Amino acid sequence: xxxxxxxxxxxVYLYVPNIIGYVRILMNCYxxxxxxxxxxxxSLLYFVSFVCDxxxxxxxxxxxxxxxxxxxxxxxxxxxxxxxxxxxLSQVYRPGLxxxxxxxxDIASHWLQMYSTFLEGKSSHxxxxxxxxxxxxxxYRNRKFMGYCCVSCEVLYIILFLLANxxxxxxxxxxxxxxxxxxxxxxxxxxxxxxxxxxxxxxxxQMKTAADACILYDIAKKQ
Amino acid sequence: xxxxxxxxxxxVYLYVPNIIGYVRILMNCYxxxxxxxxxxxxSLLYFVSFVCDxxxxxxxxxxxxxxxxxxxxxxxxxxxxxxxxxxxLSQVYRPGLxxxxxxxxDIASHWLQMYSTFLVGKSSHxxxxxxxxxxxxxxYRNRKFMGYCCVSCEVLYIILFLLANxxxxxxxxxxxxxxxxxxxxxxxxxxxxxxxxxxxxxxxxQMKTAADACILYDIAKKQ
Numbered sequence: 001x002x003x004x005x006x007x008x009x010x011x012v013y014l015y016v017p018n019i020i021g022y023v024r025i026l027m028n029c030y031x032x033x034x035x036x037x038x039x040x041x042x043s044l045l046y047f048v049s050f051v052c053d054x055x056x057x058x059x060x061x062x063x064x065x066x067x068x069x070x071x072x073x074x075x076x077x078x079x080x081x082x083x084x085x086x087x088x089l090s091q092v093y094r095p096g097l098x099x100x101x102x103x104x105x106d107i108a109s110h111w112l113q114m115y116s117t118f119l120e121g122k123s124s125h126x127x128x129x130x131x132x133x134x135x136x137x138x139x140y141r142n143r144k145f146m147g148y149c150c151v152s153c154e155v156l157y158i159i160l161f162l163l164a165n166x167x168x169x170x171x172x173x174x175x176x177x178x179x180x181x182x183x184x185x186x187x188x189x190x191x192x193x194x195x196x197x198x199x200x201x202x203x204x205x206q207m208k209t210a211a212d213a214c215i216l217y218d219i220a221k222k223q
Numbered sequence: 224x225x226x227x228x229x230x231x232x233x234x235v236y237l238y239v240p241n242i243i244g245y246v247r248i249l250m251n252c253y254x255x256x257x258x259x260x261x262x263x264x265x266s267l268l269y270f271v272s273f274v275c276d277x278x279x280x281x282x283x284x285x286x287x288x289x290x291x292x293x294x295x296x297x298x299x300x301x302x303x304x305x306x307x308x309x310x311x312l313s314q315v316y317r318p319g320l321x322x323x324x325x326x327x328x329d330i331a332s333h334w335l336q337m338y339s340t341f342l343v344g345k346s347s348h349x350x351x352x353x354x355x356x357x358x359x360x361x362x363y364r365n366r367k368f369m370g371y372c373c374v375s376c377e378v379l380y381i382i383l384f385l386l387a388n389x390x391x392x393x394x395x396x397x398x399x400x401x402x403x404x405x406x407x408x409x410x411x412x413x414x415x416x417x418x419x420x421x422x423x424x425x426x427x428x429q430m431k432t433a434a435d436a437c438i439l440y441d442i443a444k445k446q
Contacts, residue, residue, distance in 0.1 A: 214292040
């Protein structure tokens, strides 16, 4: 009886969307290994990995290979790739504390949100029914808006990485001088800054909501 | 009726162990802000924050102020402070990829472990009843051993930070030259290296075990 689960475990590891997940991880490893040698190749690989992130969800539904393991693999890969990109940015820009703080906010908000999602028994942290803030509701009920904000963060970080020429750029200087760059940066940067700002605001609100949920969980448990 | 939980939420935020948690966060923020200006003050603050980590658990039990929020606050603060220390080490040492990889392993293993703990319904990821590896069992059943491994990681990272004089040290060089340093480094370094190695090995095993748990959860749900 216990032997029956064994082949099933391996078969889930070999699901197509999960294999796409492993490819994403290898692509990210290679990308970060060469990020200082070839900025543009790094950005391309990072972008392709981002596209695969959407692809594997599509494959999972198409091939009926949706799995909890796949969802966790996706989540962890996202968190780590964003974290590594922020680490690289903290090395390239002064003050590096800015990106260290963004890393802390990213980890804290996603961790707290996942924890409280589990406590409340929701199936996904993206399903939010009761939330106080209008911005929160807008964010979670409109998948396109949510997508715009998430993609904006990644686009902003990649743009900042591409804009940096030396090893210790002053962040304010680079942002002010972007008008001297080509039109692509000139349009993408403000657009992504807007989405990024909303996402960080959401992250902060999420931390408070999740903390409240932890406390309410204890109260409910006592009753 | 709905108004009653409101004062309770604030009172939990003001629990003594949670206030210690906020102090830990502020201490860490200040420590990382000055880490390059004063290495020894940074190490002292980091160490004090680590001691507070044990203290707030003790206070929580003594004052009957144990809370889920407090546990999550602790966990998130630990993860972020270790992450920031690894980021700093990746800036100071070449190859920086080593510490980036350790950061990825730390995030991935703790994230997967927490996720699977919730799926399997254990109360804390530190309560592991069924686990295949003997090392795994040894690690989780002996709290002192677990403590030694966790403390070793932090001690090793702090020592590596203190040993670095310039901003781009070669990791192998520094480790080989430690015999020329004082006896304190000479004894602490090998001791902490062993505990660190065991902890990283346990992290890797944890990832596999947690991934299996995610798959078995799906299988159990279908039945």
